[in-house]
Amino acid sequence: MMIHHLQKPSDGAIVKPFGTGSDVNVQEADVIVVGAGFSGLTAARNLHQQGMRVLVLEARDRVGGRTMPGTIAGLTVDLGGMWAGPTQTALIALADEFGVERFAQPLAGKNIVELGQRVTRAEGENFFSARSDAAKLQYSTLLVSIEALAADMPARKHWHWHRAAEFDGMTLAHWLDRVDALPEVKSDMAISCRALLCAEVTQVSFLHFLFYVKSGGGFATLTTATEGAQKWLFKGGVHQIAQHLAASLPPGAVKLGTPVHAITRTPGAVLATSGLESYSARALIMALPPAIAGRIDYQPPLDARRDGLMQRLHMGSVIKCYLAYDRPFWRQAGLNGLVLSDTRVFSPIFDVSPPDQSAGLLCGFIDGRAAVEWSERGSPARRSQFIAESSRWFGDAARNPVDYLDLDWTREPWSRGCYGGYASPGTWTGYGDALCRNEPPIFWAGTETSSIWYCYIEGAIGAGQRAAQEVLADMAKRG
Numbered sequence: 001m002m003i004h005h006l007q008k009p010s011d012g013a014i015v016k017p018f019g020t021g022s023d024v025n026v027q028e029a030d031v032i033v034v035g036a037g038f039s040g041l042t043a044a045r046n047l048h049q050q051g052m053r054v055l056v057l058e059a060r061d062r063v064g065g066r067t068m069p070g071t072i073a074g075l076t077v078d079l080g081g082m083w084a085g086p087t088q089t090a091l092i093a094l095a096d097e098f099g100v101e102r103f104a105q106p107l108a109g110k111n112i113v114e115l116g117q118r119v120t121r122a123e124g125e126n127f128f129s130a131r132s133d134a135a136k137l138q139y140s141t142l143l144v145s146i147e148a149l150a151a152d153m154p155a156r157k158h159w160h161w162h163r164a165a166e167f168d169g170m171t172l173a174h175w176l177d178r179v180d181a182l183p184e185v186k187s188d189m190a191i192s193c194r195a196l197l198c199a200e201v202t203q204v205s206f207l208h209f210l211f212y213v214k215s216g217g218g219f220a221t222l223t224t225a226t227e228g229a230q231k232w233l234f235k236g237g238v239h240q241i242a243q244h245l246a247a248s249l250p251p252g253a254v255k256l257g258t259p260v261h262a263i264t265r266t267p268g269a270v271l272a273t274s275g276l277e278s279y280s281a282r283a284l285i286m287a288l289p290p291a292i293a294g295r296i297d298y299q300p301p302l303d304a305r306r307d308g309l310m311q312r313l314h315m316g317s318v319i320k321c322y323l324a325y326d327r328p329f330w331r332q333a334g335l336n337g338l339v340l341s342d343t344r345v346f347s348p349i350f351d352v353s354p355p356d357q358s359a360g361l362l363c364g365f366i367d368g369r370a371a372v373e374w375s376e377r378g379s380p381a382r383r384s385q386f387i388a389e390s391s392r393w394f395g396d397a398a399r400n401p402v403d404y405l406d407l408d409w410t411r412e413p414w415s416r417g418c419y420g421g422y423a424s425p426g427t428w429t430g431y432g433d434a435l436c437r438n439e440p441p442i443f444w445a446g447t448e449t450s451s452i453w454y455c456y457i458e459g460a461i462g463a464g465q466r467a468a469q470e471v472l473a474d475m476a477k478r479g
Contacts, residue, residue: 029055032281037065040287041245042464059259064242072405073324079407085229088458098244102232105225109336135184150214159432168207187342194367198316208423215454287445305434315417317371321406328360420455
C-alpha cells in the first residue's frame with residue numbers, strides 16, 4: 001500500500017513547531033485557531049484578511065483535517081472527503097478561486113444493486129427497479145414522510161422543534177418499526193444510513209437523521225450524483241484546496257505537529273499549550289471534531305452542556321479503499337461501477353477513474369459496524385475482500401488490480417472516525433443549546449457546528465466563516 005506525504009506549498013504558511021527545550025516559549029497572536037481543516041483554515045484566512053494576527057495549531061503533519069491525499073498507481077486521490085454538489089457553493093467558489101478543476105462523477109452505464117440477495121441492473125442512478133413492487137410503494141411513501149418532516153423542522157436549533165422530544169427519543173430503527181416498514185425497506189434505509197452517517201439505524205437518533213436530511217437540502221440531494229452531493233470530483237483531489245488556504249496565510253501562521261493539550265481562559269485572553277510551547281491570544285477558535293476537542297483540558301472547565309455534547313457526538317466508522325486497474329474495463333460491459341448491497345462488506349462502490357481513463361479506479365467504502373470489524377482484520381484482508389467482491393460484480397478482470405490503497409479512519413488519532421459526529425437519542429434535546437454557544441474567549445467552529453451541510457466540507461467552510469465573524473464582533477465590542 002502506497003501513501004505519499006502531503007506536498008506542502010513551497011511558499012506557503014506551513015512551518016514545523018518550535019523546539020522542545022526546557023523553557024516554555026510563549027508566542028502571541030490576536031487569534032489562535034485550533035485545527036487546520038477546512039473550517040479552521042477558512043476562519044484563519046477571513047481573520048487575516050481583516051488584519052488579525054492568526055496562529056493555526058494543527059496536531060497532524062499536514063493540513064486538510066478529514067480530507068487527505070493518497071497515491072495509487074501513480075495517481076493522487078482523496079482518502080477523505082472528495083465530492084461536491086451544486087448547492088455546495090462555498091467549496092465550489094474556493095475551487096474556482098484556486099484553479100482546482102472538477103469533473104462529473106462517472107454514471108454512464110448500468111449500476112448493480114443487491115437487495116435481499118436479489119441482484120438487479122439499471123441505468124445510471126436508477127435504484128428503483130431493484131425493489132419489489134410492495135417495497136417501491138412503501139419506500140416512496142416513507143421518503144415523502146421524511147422529506148415532509150425535515151421541511152417542517154427549523155433550519156437552526158432543531159432541538160427546539162415542537163416534535164424534537166418525540167423524535168429524539170427514538171432511533172431511526174425504532175421509527176421504521178413504528179411505521180411498519182417492510183424488511184426490504186429496512187435494509188434499504190440501513191444502506192443509506194451507513195453510507196451517509198457511517199453508523200447503523202440502531203445507533204442514530206431519528207431527530208438527528210431528519211436534521212441531517214434537512215441540512216443537506218433533502219434526501220435525494222444527499223444520496224445522488226446527477227444533481228446531488230456526489231456530482232463532481234476534483235482533479236488531483238479536494239485536499240489541494242486546503243493546501244491553498246494554508247498558503248494564503250502569512251509564513252509561520254500554520255504550525256504542524258502541534259497538538260493542543262490544554263487551554264486556559266482568563267478575562268479577555270486565552271492560553272493554548274502544546275507540550276512545552278504556549279500560545280497566547282485575545283480569542284481562540286476551536287475547529288476540531290467534538291470527539292477530539294473534548295479530550296483537551298480546559299481551565300476553568302467548560303459549561304456542562306458543552307462538555308456533554310462533545311462526549312455524545314459520536315464519530316462515524318468508515319474505511320475507504322481503492323483498487324486500481326490499467327483501465328476502467330467494466331465500462332466495456334456497459335457498467336458504470338456503481339454498486340449498492342445490503343449483504344456485502346463494500347457498499348457503496350464508485351468508479352472514480354480520471355477523465356482521460358489513464359487508469360481504472362474503484363473506490364469502495366466499509367461503513368458502520370462493518371468498519372469496526374474490518375479495522376481489526378487489517379489492510380491485506382480488506383484488499384482480498386475488495387478484489388473478491390469486485391470480481392463478483394465485474395468479472396475475472398477484477399482479480400488482477402495493479403495497486404491497492406486504503407485508509408482506516410477509525411484509527412486516525414486526530415479524527416477517531418469519519419465522516420463526522422452523529423447523535424444518539426437524547427443528545428440534541430439534552431445538549432443542543434451548547435452547539436454554537438460561545439464561551440469567550442473560546443469560539444466554536446468545525447463542520448459539526450453547521451446547520452447547513454452538516455459534516456460536509458461545505459458545512460466546515462460555513463462554520464469557519466461564522467466563527468470568524470463572531471470573533472470580530474466580540475473584539476469590536478471589547479474595543
